Amino acid sequence: MFSGVLNGALASIAQLKPVLIAVMGATGSGKTTFINKISGSDLLTSHGLASCTNEVTLSKDFTLARRTVILIDTPGFDDSTISDTDVLKMIGLYLSTTYEKGYKLAGIIYMHRITDPKVGGVSRKNFRMFRKLCGDDTLKNIVIVTNMWGQVDPERGAERELELQTDEDLFKPVLREGATMLRHYNTVASAEAILLQLVHNSPQALRIQQELVDERKDLADTGAGQEVARELMELKKKHRQEVAELTKEIEEAAKEKDVRAQKEISEERKLYEERIAKAQHDLDNMSKQNEEEKKKLEAKIESIKEERMC
Incomplete structure (x- = not known):
């Protein structure tokens, strides 16, 4: 990275x-x-x-x-x-x-x-x-x-x-x-x-x-982490409302036996469901620090210090 x-x-x-x-x-x-x-x-x-x-x-x-x-x-x-x-x-x-x-x-x-x-x-x-x-x-x-x-x-x-x-x-x-x-x-x-x-x-x-x-x-407990989490929660809420509205439209299309409309609206709903899943994934992964990257950076700094002291 x-x-x-x-x-x-x-x-x-x-x-x-x-x-x-x-x-x-x-x-x-x-x-x-x-x-x-x-x-x-x-x-x-x-x-x-x-x-x-x-x-x-x-x-x-x-x-x-x-x-x-x-x-x-x-x-x-x-x-x-x-x-x-x-x-x-x-x-x-x-x-x-x-x-x-x-x-x-x-x-x-x-x-x-x-x-x-x-x-x-x-x-x-x-x-x-x-x-x-x-x-x-x-x-x-x-x-x-x-x-x-x-x-x-x-x-x-x-x-x-x-x-x-x-x-x-x-x-x-x-x-x-x-x-x-x-x-x-x-x-x-x-x-x-x-x-x-x-x-x-x-x-x-x-x-x-x-x-x-x-x-x-933890990163999630910092002010910056809480701000990112707040925005992700708002995004999830917005997308859930959109999914609910699309679900109603699918039900209406089913009553009217409009198969094409059902398919199109279902595909759109799937996109919003994927966005909800992505937002939840980002929330869950905020605290998962990449220890390997941290160790690499620490090692690089230490090796440079040692080289300059020689």
């Missing part, structure tokens, strides 16, 4: 003790493009809403303000190829394992497309998960970055920016408590300006790191 980029970056971590900054946000918000722009990495980028980031990966290390920096690329909680449960398990595994080895984040960047005319349910879900992962104590180490300014009329973009800053259900509470909002113009200069807000911070543990490591909580 962890790529060669991650392995190389872990070597840099052990040798240089760099500044670690995580980059999060919805799929297609420009996380990987931002990372490649500033670090010179060649991580795969997504096109539109199709994700290429389906694992936690690290950038090449680079120097900024006389500090060695490594950026952490993460999949969004709306990934087209993996479930929210798997995304959470992946991020939780990486963050908890590195925290156990003594590594904390100096900052977290949350990317948001300024091109979005409205903040939809997917974007709000991603930010809710972001808040649960980070907690309240790390807000001063968070920068919300609005992206893709070259694709929007400047005046309209400024209006949307103000809407985002004053939305009580989105960014206003975190900005009020110490987070910062900055623009990214898809240039190295603006990327550097953003990172300069974070590179000199004192590294802090995220809430999920404290929960998993310090408090020894």
Whole structure:
């Protein structure tokens, strides 16, 4: 699961003790493009809403303000190829394992497309998960970055920016408590300006790191885990209602002896039943940590430490 980029970056971590900054946000918000722009990495980028980031990966290390920096690329909680449960398990595994080895984040960047005319349910879900992962104590180490300014009329973009800053259900509470909002113009200069807000911070543990490591909580019992579970339960409830409605339609079609309608509606009902089963599967598997992956990551970190001490 962890790529060669991650392995190389872990070597840099052990040798240089760099500044670690995580980059999060919805799929297609420009996380990987931002990372490649500033670090010179060649991580795969997504096109539109199709994700290429389906694992936690690290950038090449680079120097900024006389500090060695490594950026952490993460999949969004709306990934087209993996479930929210798997995304959470992946991020939780990486963050908890590195925290156990003594590594904390100096900052977290949350990317948001300024091109979005409205903040939809997917974007709000991603930010809710972001808040649960980070907690309240790390807000001063968070920068919300609005992206893709070259694709929007400047005046309209400024209006949307103000809407985002004053939305009580989105960014206003975190900005009020110490987070910062900055623009990214898809240039190295603006990327550097953003990172300069974070590179000199004192590294802090995220809430999920404290929960998993310090408090020894199961992933399902963390704030982020409970949020994923809540959404899965809501999804199951919605699909069950749809199944119930379709069952009534099948009964009506049977009374009318409409065999074709019965078949079509039954096939549609089967799809919703499969979605219910998938949601339950995701709920059941949230707590099943991949111990093999954890051991591999731990071993990799330890071997790198030993190599650098020789």
